[in-house]
Amino acid sequence: MKSSFLTNRALLLAFAVTAVLSVYSCKSQPEAAAEAEAPAPAMEAVDTTGPEYTSRYICPMYCKGSGSDQPGTCPACGMEYVLNEDFHETHADSTSAQ
Numbered sequence: 001m002k003s004s005f006l007t008n009r010a011l012l013l014a015f016a017v018t019a020v021l022s023v024y025s026c027k028s029q030p031e032a033a034a035e036a037e038a039p040a041p042a043m044e045a046v047d048t049t050g051p052e053y054t055s056r057y058i059c060p061m062y063c064k065g066s067g068s069d070q071p072g073t074c075p076a077c078g079m080e081y082v083l084n085e086d087f088h089e090t091h092a093d094s095t096s097a098q
């Protein structure tokens, strides 16, 4: 009977210690996670292969869905297309080239 009482006390003590420890671990977990995580925001890799980058005329803001062979305005933001300096003719049929 005595040993059972002691065991109960030990269990209670163990439970209390576990509860306290879990509270502390819960408090310290977010900090540890914040330290482990990279502080820099996840930047989306810019895809420069789309028509908004490779067209002859492109939106200065590189809006999705912009880009054209002819001058015009961006359908996304309304800005005037600019001549794409990085545009390269795939076929040399232009007399103004070079």
Ligand SMILES: [Zn+2]
Pocket (backbone or CB within 6 Å): 059, 060, 061, 062, 063, 066, 074, 075, 076, 077, 078, 079
């Ligand atoms: Zn635009």
